[in-house]
Amino acid sequence: MRAFKFTPSSEPEAAVKAVKANSEAKFIAGGTNLIDLMKEGIEGPSELVDISRLNLTQIRSTSTGISIGSLAKNSDTANHPLVRRDFPMLTQAILSGATAQIRNMATNGGNIAQRTRCPYFYEVSVNCNKRRPGSGCSSLEGYNRNHSIFGFSDKCAAVNPSDMSVALAALDASVNVLGADGKTRVIKFNDFHRLPGDTPQRDNNLEHGELITSIEIPKSNFAPHSYYLKVGDRASHSFALVSVAAALELDGGKIKQARIAMGGVAPKPWRAYAAEKFLAGKTPSEENFSAAADSEMKAAIPLEHNGFKIELGKRAIVLALKRAAAGNA
Template sequence: MRPFAYTRAKDAASAIKLLTENPNAKFLAGGTNLLDLMKEDVERPNALIDISGLGLSEIKTITTGANQGGISLGGLGKNTEAANHPLVRQQYPLLTQAILAGASGQIRNMATNGGNLLQRTRCPYFYEVSMPCNKRVPGSGCGAREGINRMHAIFGWSEQCVAVFPSDLAVALAALDAVITVRSANGQQRSIPIAEFYRLPGDEPQKDTNLPHGELITAIELPKNRFAEKSYYLKVRDRSSYAFALVSVAAALETEGNTIKQARIALGGVAHKPWRALKAEQMLVGKEATEANFKLAASAEMADAKPLAHNAFKVELGNRSIVLALQMALNGGKV
């Protein structure tokens, strides 16, 4: 690990000021991803600004504004607190399931909600500093493009990068239309819909999000919805404990009788960002909630997949996973 300066921020304003003044500085909260990257010499900040003491951890009902009736998760709240909070478990069980699927209990106790959203890819070519990686060193090439790419993207990739985004929490938040609240250097607060927060690699794969350097995630807002009774998070992985997804699906349904009024589907493990399955959602609205319709919707979504040399299996796996997740959601999470 390379030398770095360390500052414990007293408040949000001073933390943001310190980060804004230094393009090579990083915020430090739980540190579950950043410190690993520093040890591997992937991330090389010359300064860490510790924001773990700023508060910003409250979970509460939103009483005003566009998301009134929903809940707000503090950006520096721990994943464990979010997963186990009564408001989350009762109103957004999909989120609890995703967090519990995402990491071990020890990591959930340290990882923050905002930090989870900003974690970097687990692509082995990104972590191996001797290999080319445009995400780590822009212009160096993409080792995974023609290398071993079993775990990599089948949607939205570019010739510059085929890495996937690892967060389970973010996939559930994408299905729930979450809004990210951030504070900038001028003290202004702004809200970013999660659909606009992440980006595809294009020609700048080093940029995971549209969050400028110097902005701090203060909260995550979840709009009120009617998905609590019929939602499910399915994670398919190589082993059942602490592994990243081959394919994951966050599925939520609102029905009237057996007719689907609303559907939300987001996929993980398949793209540079949480992949919202909009084609599948649109096909399901107004249809009967049947296995046949679930299969048609899944096929429509997966038809646009562009697998790489070693991950064509993800297309069929995605098809089956969408259908199963929708069936589980329809049954309230029960087999």
């Protein structure tokens, strides 16, 4: 880990200014991903601007829904009465991720900005376009059991590891960002993370020095019929092989609207638009869930070791929808 200057901050604007002023500076909040990456020699900032004490921790109702402070801890967010009541799927998604200790440290902004756990990204002795642009991707021809089946490129097939982001994608959230010019901008959640294309080194559309201040989730009627299902290699404390955020708005025995997003299958949370479209107006039956899943997964492209994710993805969509319909949340 390279030596760095430690810069405390107490105001968001000052923090943004400090990072903007140093192209090698980074924000640090919970540290659960960044410190790990710095110890591995993957990140080597010359300055860390500590934002952990900024007053960006509120979770509150707004006229359009809910606003979640970027620096609220994951555990506080999951347990917040408003989140539990109105977005129980977000609670489940957060709680399915990592461990109790990590969730007590990790912030919401850090969670959605966390980097992939692709083992080739982490092993500095091998090539990785995300870590060393242009060096080549080791996973495409390597061990890619937990890599993408959607949205990857010939430069990178790593998956986004965040569970929280999968639920936020399904809930059509947006991200509020403070820029160096002192202005805020809003990034729709679906535009927050990037597909790798030719620039896999960029995970998201934040510019250097931009600070996430809050995440907004619009009101919806999904709370009674939503579910976050995670399938991993361990029962707990593992990254998703496949996860599914499934939410249904039921109306008179019919599906008025469905929202489905998947984790573990793509470089970003993967909205299953085809499946959602299929389900609109249908009855919530296992047969329809299965057909919806098929319609989504037929576009998947397997790599050498991850073909199972197509079948697992289908089944996970069906089970998540089944539990959502049953009102399991």
